Amino acid sequence: MGAVARAMKNMGLTQLVIVEPQREVLDSEARARAAGALDILRQATVTRSFDQAIADCGLVIGASARLRTIPWPTVDPHQCAQLVVQTAATQKIALVFGREDTGLTNEELEKCHWHVHIPANPEYSSLNLGAAVQVITYEIRMAELAQQGQTVQVTADHPLATAAELEGLFTHLETTLQQIGFYDPENPRQLFRRLRRLFNRAQLDKMEMNILRGILAAVDDKTSAS
């Protein structure tokens, strides 16, 4: 339960409902594993039955590791998260996870609208409860962020070098390489094509451009003095 609380809080979820806990919710191991997510455990609701836990929910999705005799509508964690964010504005949603050892019963699984299945390695597919909650809640956070138009963005600290500045670099490079005798006029095209491809691909920013021009200038100084 501690690992579950931590995964939830890491991914921005808060409402934990525990059905018929077999041990004290706030025991020492759970506290230790919850770390900074102890508030989630403290605020957890304890219910006596599965039905009570899901009673006011408009969408119930149950985690299932098993192939079942009657096929149920099943989504992967990514699709599950799409369902959740599409529905969350208007409905209360339950994501239901089973017991650490045996999962959800057939009866419980049949009360779910959807099953969510984590497509683990068939040779070793038993995720522990905390790991399963981590994966499902991670996808929900990713879907939420995507919906808000937020993604992981790299904020360059300098604007990118312009095409003209890049041409300046290539001209300088050609001159300097000629001066140090690296440039082979017999077969220059392949070399410069490769250098162009490299520095274009790198998408140099202005500061990096300045560093490279500075290095070339230092080489020029040193070699023209000789």
Next chain:
Amino acid sequence: MGAVARAMKNMGLTQLVIVEPQREVLDSEARARAAGALDILRQATVTRSFDQAIADCGLVIGASARLRTIPWPTVDPHQCAQLVVQTAATQKIALVFGREDTGLTNEELEKCHWHVHIPANPEYSSLNLGAAVQVITYEIRMAELAQQGQTVQVTADHPLATAAELEGLFTHLETTLQQIGFYDPENPRQLFRRLRRLFNRAQLDKMEMNILRGILAAVDDKTSAS
């Protein structure tokens, strides 16, 4: 380490490398947490240094929870998995995770081509190591499954330079820049951090690496002759 091994095996990954472990890799807690993934722990390679661990890898992706002074090319776990499956056919890849408490050092992060950031709840963003590995490996499995049946071809004409070759380039660069007087021992770190970031981002292939080493050698010849 037990939780890491379990997450890996659940998601179909097998090769674990542990750098300078602070405790016995197969101690009782690790064994308990690994459960059915004990084979991953048993087969784990232990290395003495970060450099040694990544030496033969063409793509190095480091998990980072921090915002850094110099922005590094950063992907979310989903994008990370795309990079991994696109590259895995031709290159050895390292996914690097830091210490449970402090993560990767700046020096280690600067040896990565990319950083992967799990966009956790800003109010409680500290995933434990096992949880972070679970999320990243889950996305890789999803990407692998999505890719099955497709033939994605990497069109690079030369294999990527390895991390060890990159270190060789940086060492050479430092020596040469010192020789031509470009290197300022008063303030070297920012310069080299930028050069590292640039050439990591470019994901140099072996031919490009040879060209750059060749240019440095030509500068060396010219300036030592003077």
